[in-house]
Amino acid sequence: MGRNTRKRRTPLATKIVAGAAALAVGGGGLVWANFYASAHEDHGGHNRTRSAGAQVATIDCPDVGQKIRDVPDRARGEVDGELATMDSQITNAYQRLATTRRAQAGDSQFVQNSILGPLKDRRKAIIDRIQLEINRAGGKADDNLDELAGCQGRPADQQNGGGQNGDGQDNGQNDGQNDDGQNGDGQNQDDNGNGAAGPFADDFVDINDVEPNSRDLENGFAANGDGGSTGSFTAVCGVNENNLFNSDNLIVAPGVDNGAHHTHDYVGNQDNNAFSSDEDLANADTSCQNQGDRSTYYWPVLRLQDGTQEFDANDQGGGAEGNVGKILKASQAEIKFVGNQRSDVVAMPKFLRIITGDAKAFTNGVANANSSFSCTGFEDRQVTDKYVLCPEGSQVVRTSNFQSCWDGQNIDSTNHRDHVAFVQRDGSCPNGFQAIPQLQVRLVYDVPAPTVENGQVQNPYAVDGFPEQLHKPITDHNDFINVMDEDLMNEVVDCINRGEDCQ
Incomplete structure (x- = not known):
């Protein structure tokens, strides 16, 4: 199957950090320990799977791009580029979350200290640049954008904005990681090749x-x-x-x-x-x-x-x-x-x-x-x-x-x-x-x-x-x-x- 092969310039700031390929297994999926230990119940005529405990399954970050208004035209390109870099940061942090399950099982503060804390600092730096670019172009940046820098960890079966099981916010500090069912290399054998990144x-x-x-x-x-x-x-x-x-x-x-x-x-x-x-x-x-x-x-x-x-x-x-x-x-x-x-x-x-x-x-x-x-x-x-x-x-x-x-x-x-x-x-x-x-x-x-x-x-x-x-x-x-x-x-x-x- 083909694809668009037009030669493209790739700004260094928007590339995923080197080494992501090392995460690939099978069809290129992310290695993920079997943290999603499940209990089953019948719900509405179909099986429903819930996490046993509130294991951190993914990273929940405020969408800065949806909160920004009135960017001057001459700053639009720079702001779009910064927001794309922010998306790459979330991807990198998620990949680290997905490949450190053993470390998380042994340290209840690992997610907060090693993943979410550094991610917040990097996001804060980008938000500062966005504010500067807007102001330099003659706009007035929202001084409260800094409040969007922090991200949280959330279980897979909880949806934000009124999801199935509450707000799902635990600041990444829940220590309910379940190491049962891991094989020698930490890969879940029932992950459909994508490192247990869903769907479930x-x-x-x-x-x-x-x-x-x-x-x-x-x-x-x-x-x-x-x-x-x-x-x-x-x-x-x-x-x-x-x-x-x-x-x-x-x-x-x-x-x-x-x-x-x-x-x-x-x-x-x-x-x-x-x-x-x-x-x-x-x-x-x-x-x-x-x-x-x-x-x-x-x-x-x-x-x-x-x-x-x-x-x-x-x-x-x-x-x-x-x-x-x-x-x-x-x-x-x-x-x-x-x-x-x-x-x-x-x-x-x-x-x-x-x-x-x-x-x-x-x-x-x-x-x-x-x-x-x-x-x-x-x-x-x-x-x-x-x-x-x-x-x-x-x-x-x-x-x-x-x-x-x-x-x-x-x-x-x-x-x-x-x-x-x-x-x-x-x-x-x-x-x-x-x-x-x-x-x-x-x-x-x-x-x-x-x-x-x-x-x-x-x-x-x-x-x-x-x-x-x-x-x-x-x-x-x-x-x-x-x-x-x-x-x-x-x-x-x-x-x-x-x-x-x-x-």
Whole structure:
């Protein structure tokens, strides 16, 4: 399987520290002791696995990028680079957490003194630089950003922002490390090749156990309805037949190699990497049938953790960061733009950037979580915090409904969210925002159903993600940059406002 091989500059500050490759085992997964000793219980018709005690499974850091506002344009690049470095610091700290279980078992203060304390100091230094860069560019940095420097340790079965088992905060000082079940080299034999970085049995649910119409999140419901603008425009762009993959994120970390720390599928624009300029995007080839659509549509790949050695098995963003196994290409990628329940829509500006969902939702909380999983034939049942087990003959479906209100001015914002918004429950846009075509992405996969028995899952599938997010389904997300030419965008708007279905 191929990948994007464009030669890229790699700023030293954004590279993962040397030696990470030494963490690779099997398919490049992280070595992790069997700390996740489990008790099992029946819950809602499926096995649920909980940690026996509150072992520190991952690192929970405040998302500094979501707290920064009003960065002057001339400081944006520097700030994005600093935030990408901060992501790399978390990855490095997580890798150290994952490979020091024996030391943690013998010292209740090891996590705090050797991992979280030094991480806080490094994050504080970056926050200081961010504040300085904002102020030098004529802005006014928030003096309280220092409060975001500290990170905490948290068990795998606790989700931030109202998760299943409380707030999960223990400051990394819990000494409940369980060394039982380790083999001679400290590797868990039931880790699916990724060093026990998930997913776990508790991350899966039988679709038959999901109540119809039970998904209850503020975000992501469809914008169109019986009134307003009722048409649609379908973009036919394939399923990444050209095998364009990389672990960059042009929206969040422009100019940074491996800014996503996980691999993306790309359809549409064929020149999408961290170093692509707007001019590059506008002049690129496209996989879309309508050649006026050079937009880039991208999402984290879905993998089957079956031991397959993919092209990135030993690379950062791939196996060296716990993203292992066979990359599953969607059998269908349905990309559709729809209207608004209450009004006509207006044209999106060229190069508008939108992220829906949150790649860090396991530690950030569910405020920006959005994408959902279902099965063909059961799509009235959508679940955001579980992967689904589909019956024979049914396929896994990933759905993302994007924000469809625009502030009328900006193609992006400092936190990459404030310039767009979801429609309100009555279908209208918030004050000051205009309705734009809503992008809806539906991905269908032929996925062999994982086996879940006695609290263990074999050959699971999972979305790629930041390693400290433990491959939780709630971290699924989707990205879009509008690079339609003016004529095509006007055609999309006219079609939707006339109530027609076009492509």
